[in-house]
Amino acid sequence: MTDIQTPHSHLDLETHEKPFLDANELVINMGPQHPATHGVLRVILRLDGEKVLGLECVIGYLHRGVEKIGEHRTYTMFNPYVDRMDYVAAVSNGLGYCETVEKLLHVEAPPRAQHVRVILTELNRIASHQLWLGTHALDIGAITPLFYTFRDREEILKIYEKYCGARLTTHAFRIGGLQYETYTGFEKEVKNFLDFFRPKIDEYEELLTTNRIWVERTKGVGIISAEDCIAYGVTGPVLRASGVKWDLRKAQPYANYKNFDFEIPIGENGDTYDRYLVRMAEMRQSVRIIEQALAALPEGPIMAKVPKVMKPPVGEVYHSIEAPKGELGYFIVSDGSTQPYRVRVRPPSFVNLQALDEMCRGELVADVIAVIGTLDIVLGEVDR
Amino acid sequence: MIAKLKGMYGSGIDPLTYAGQNHMMVDSSLIPEILQVLRNEEQFDYCVDITALHYPQREKQFDVIWVLYSFPRNERIRVKTQIADGATLPSSVPIWIGANWLEREVYDMFGIKFDGHPDMKRILLPDGWKGHPLRKDYGILQQDNEWVQINLGIESGQ
Numbered sequence: 001m002t003d004i005q006t007p008h009s010h011l012d013l014e015t016h017e018k019p020f021l022d023a024n025e026l027v028i029n030m031g032p033q034h035p036a037t038h039g040v041l042r043v044i045l046r047l048d049g050e051k052v053l054g055l056e057c058v059i060g061y062l063h064r065g066v067e068k069i070g071e072h073r074t075y076t077m078f079n080p081y082v083d084r085m086d087y088v089a090a091v092s093n094g095l096g097y098c099e100t101v102e103k104l105l106h107v108e109a110p111p112r113a114q115h116v117r118v119i120l121t122e123l124n125r126i127a128s129h130q131l132w133l134g135t136h137a138l139d140i141g142a143i144t145p146l147f148y149t150f151r152d153r154e155e156i157l158k159i160y161e162k163y164c165g166a167r168l169t170t171h172a173f174r175i176g177g178l179q180y181e182t183y184t185g186f187e188k189e190v191k192n193f194l195d196f197f198r199p200k201i202d203e204y205e206e207l208l209t210t211n212r213i214w215v216e217r218t219k220g221v222g223i224i225s226a227e228d229c230i231a232y233g234v235t236g237p238v239l240r241a242s243g244v245k246w247d248l249r250k251a252q253p254y255a256n257y258k259n260f261d262f263e264i265p266i267g268e269n270g271d272t273y274d275r276y277l278v279r280m281a282e283m284r285q286s287v288r289i290i291e292q293a294l295a296a297l298p299e300g301p302i303m304a305k306v307p308k309v310m311k312p313p314v315g316e317v318y319h320s321i322e323a324p325k326g327e328l329g330y331f332i333v334s335d336g337s338t339q340p341y342r343v344r345v346r347p348p349s350f351v352n353l354q355a356l357d358e359m360c361r362g363e364l365v366a367d368v369i370a371v372i373g374t375l376d377i378v379l380g381e382v383d384r
Numbered sequence: 385m386i387a388k389l390k391g392m393y394g395s396g397i398d399p400l401t402y403a404g405q406n407h408m409m410v411d412s413s414l415i416p417e418i419l420q421v422l423r424n425e426e427q428f429d430y431c432v433d434i435t436a437l438h439y440p441q442r443e444k445q446f447d448v449i450w451v452l453y454s455f456p457r458n459e460r461i462r463v464k465t466q467i468a469d470g471a472t473l474p475s476s477v478p479i480w481i482g483a484n485w486l487e488r489e490v491y492d493m494f495g496i497k498f499d500g501h502p503d504m505k506r507i508l509l510p511d512g513w514k515g516h517p518l519r520k521d522y523g524i525l526q527q528d529n530e531w532v533q534i535n536l537g538i539e540s541g542q
Contacts, residue, residue, distance in 0.1 A: 060508035067493075068517050072524060103403050230429050230455065233482035244455070251458055315402045318451055318462060320432070329433060331451065342518075346433040346451070354485045383508060 025053065032061050036139045036369045039379030043356075043368065050364045055357050059350075062383035070343030075101050075175060075310045078343065083169040085347060086381040088131050091124035091160075092323040094173045099254055100319040100330040101175045102304075104312035112300045113177035114256040118293045119190060120163070120172055121255070122286040126197070127156045128324035128376075129279045133204060136276075136373035140217045145207055152200050155193050162189070176306035187294055194287050201283055208276070218272040222359040222371035225270055232355040236326025236348055238375060241278045242270030248322035255321075260292045272374040279376075311338055325349050325376055345384060349377040385426055386461075389418070407449075407462035415465050416474045419450065423479045428452040428461065431480035434487055436494045438520045445469045446496055450476070467496070475501035493518035 026047045032040040040061035046053045066085060070078045082097045083090035095117055102108060109117070134149035157167040162183055164172050172178070208214045224234070226242040239246060247264045249257040265281030267274030312334040320329035326348030335341040352375050359371050386399040386408060397418070398409040410418050422428040430453040437447040444466040453460050467473060475498035476483040487498045488507040495516035497504060506513060514530050515522050532538060 060506075060510070063508045065517060068524065106403070231481045233431055233480065246455065252460075316407075317403050318405060318433075318460070327432065329451070331433065331435060331449070333437060342437050344433070344435045346435075350485065351482060354482060 030368070032058075037372060037379075038135065038377060039382075041353075041372070041377070041379055041382070043372075045365065045368065047365065050366075052360045052363050052365065052368060055360055055368070057353060057356060059353070059379070060383050062379050064384065066384040067343055067345060070340055072339065074338045075312070075340060078340070079173075079175065080169070080171045082345070083171055084380060085345065085384055086128075086323065086325065086328070086349065086378045087168055088378055089124050089128040089324045090169045091120050091172050092128075092321065092328060094171060095121050095255065096319065096321040096323065096328050096330050098173045098175050099321065100317055100332050101310070101312065103317045103319055104315060104332060104334050105175070105306060105310065106313075107176055107304045107306055109177040109304055110301045111256070111298045113302045113304075115293050115297050116178055116182060116302070117173060118255055118257065118260070119290050119297075120160070120170075122289045122293075123156050123159065123190070123193075125286045125324045126283050127153050129283050130156075132279065132324075132373075132376045133276075136370075136376070137208065137214075139369050139373045140214070142208065142211070142214060145204060148200070148204060148207070152197060155196065159186075159189055159193065162186075174303070175310065177301070177303035179303075181302055187297065190290065190294060194290060198284075198287060201280060201287075205280060209280075215273065217370060218276060218374075220269070221272045221363060221367045222374060223269065223271045224355060224359050228355065228358055229270070232358065233351045234326070234355050236322070236324070236352065236376075237275055237278045237282060238326070238352055238355075240264065241267035241275040243268055248320060248327060252320075254319070257289075259296070260289045262288050272370050275374045309338060311336060320346065323348055325378070325381070326352055347381040347384065349375075349379075349381040350384075353377050353382055389421070393418070405460070405462070407464055410463055410465050412465045412467050412471070412473065415463075418463060419476055419479055422452060422461070422463070426454065427456045428454045429480075430455060431476065431483050431486070432460070434476070434483060434490055436490050436496055436518075438494060438518065440520050442466075443468065446494060448473060448490070448496060469495075472497045472499045474499050475504075477501055492516065495519065 028045050028047060030045060031037040031042040042058040044056045066081055069081060079097060082093040086093055130149040130153040134146035137145040160170050161167050164170050164180055224242055226244050229239045229242050243266055245264050245266050250264060262285045265278050267278050314334055314336045316333040318329060318331045320327050328348055329346030331344035332340050333342040356371060356375065360368050386406060390397050390399060393414055396411040396414045400407050432453050433451040435449050439445055446467050448465050448467060450463040475487060485507060487501055490496050491504060492506045492508055493516055515526060
């Protein structure tokens, strides 16, 4: 693709204290084809011995021009494309997009559709966190959690497959509600999954929470303060692990999250270990939300009245949801035609990744792997 | 708050609301000051997004949009300004450090430069790329002719 770039200004200008080891400064390249970068992320590291003095991310290897494609498709046709951004949390992507277009159209999905949406989205949050946990632990050297989490994630994917025929890029929602009514036995199967899954979280925690190697590799690693998080625009579990009690599901409720009772888990130290604890607690909260949504699942229509050919009135809307990785925003401008004038996606991974430099500075090379893992990025979403 | 700003800056600000969301059109000369005021006095401490819109028929071809959020107020606002092709805007990296990559993406996709940005270069596309894809006059087949054929040695990526 590009020529090899030499490291840029902000890396060179850095003044730093005395050399950590009596070694020359070293610039090394990591990725893009590297198993621990979770996709095609290239990182240029400037090192003093094992210590990271600074780094630069090179991204864009997976760029598909999603926003440009959006301008050449109708609102309905663009819907499946959003699943391909954060492909491990496709349902969340779809929810954000559908709700944004619904705002442009001034319609609202009926209550039953809202409930089913919440159930599927929270299942997706669990699936996303499971995948994160498995791969993150694998990066740091714990192989077993990967098998546990993938085994259990399979059960969620089976529910998706039964519901809409797809496992990952589900295209589960439609603008205005849902295309499919839930299948016979949906409620029972989700409930069975919750009963099955609740003790599994304890199992994961047994493997890791007090595991000495895990604790040594994660405690005090990649610390980011709450102020820095806000300055960088970092959201999601990373922000919460730094002690900011902020979750869009509570701060600016969308779908029908305001009807459900749940807590926002937060951490104290903003290190990799706290981010792990926050995500584990979030899975428990998701289970709580799904339980409540199942218990109160109303009968009724699943689709609001929306025109077959959608021509939203001229206007623009920014709407964002709490995706598993942070604030996922859509900014859609309508010029009154069948195609959006502009679709802008504000991906959480892209913005969160920016803080990597800040989080890795002063750490060791091996910790860079831990920090990339703990940020929980998906390159499909970073590059779009 | 918007009324207060309107009182301070008069005709330079045009407050608007659509679908319950506030945004304001701001004259581009006022942008650095307004962003500074929003950050420091109105507590908009989180720069959610920076993006742009292209209207090729207009004299001032671009809308640049800042989506801001305030943690203390739990409130969002969008600031919007119009600039001509080739005109630059001051970088907001000194105000929100997270604006860095967002501004780079705007440059990459629209060709709008930000003065004082620490590292103004492309971010998603390769450095040798020609043109800025999210401009409306950038044809969707252009990259086929200018990139795919030359660099990948295949006839068409479409």
